[in-house]
Amino acid sequence: MNKNKKFLVATAVVVIAISFMLFSGFKSEGVYYLTVGEVLHNPEKLNQKGMRVSGEVITGTITKNTKDRHLVFDIMDVEEGGAVMTVDYKGIIPDTFKEEIHVIIEGNYDIENKKFIAKTLLTKCPSKYEVDPEEEAAKG
Structure with missing residues (x-):
């Protein structure tokens, strides 16, 4: 084998190895965002690997x-x-946790x-850069 063929084979092996690691990592760590209604409608099916709910x-x-870092x-x-x-x-309870706030839970x-x-x-805390719709309407 000449030098160019060896280089191409080595490059192909490295690319295939990296692609495999990325694909398998994403697949095993993939958690879907669900709604509360979706979870309550079919928990048996969705409960197999864990889920993320908004x-x-x-x-x-x-x-x-x-003291016990426990929330219900x-x-x-x-x-x-x-x-x-x-x-x-x-x-650990996030500092921004409060009533009427959007949360994402995993479990x-x-x-x-x-x-x-x-x-x-x-x-999910509101961004200080977002415009409040009421303030925008008042500016008119």
Whole structure:
């Protein structure tokens, strides 16, 4: 084999190896965003690998134990019919966590106890660069 053929074969092997690692990494770590309604409609099917769910924290439902880093609260679909689900989370509580905030939770739905056991809790805080629609209307 001449030098050019060896280089092409080596390059092809490296490209194939990197492609395989990327593909297998994305596939194993892929978690879908679901609505509360989707989870409640078919938890048996969706519960197999864990899931990521998006919803809004309902006012008056937060039970917080800061010492034990434990939260229990309800979230609901904002756009899709207002389905409601209880969330049980143990871990670091984000500083921005509060009522009526959009959250993304990751974990599994406990079918027996009818609540979502969250391993991850992310809050979506409004950007300071977004324009408030009421302020925009007032400027006219």
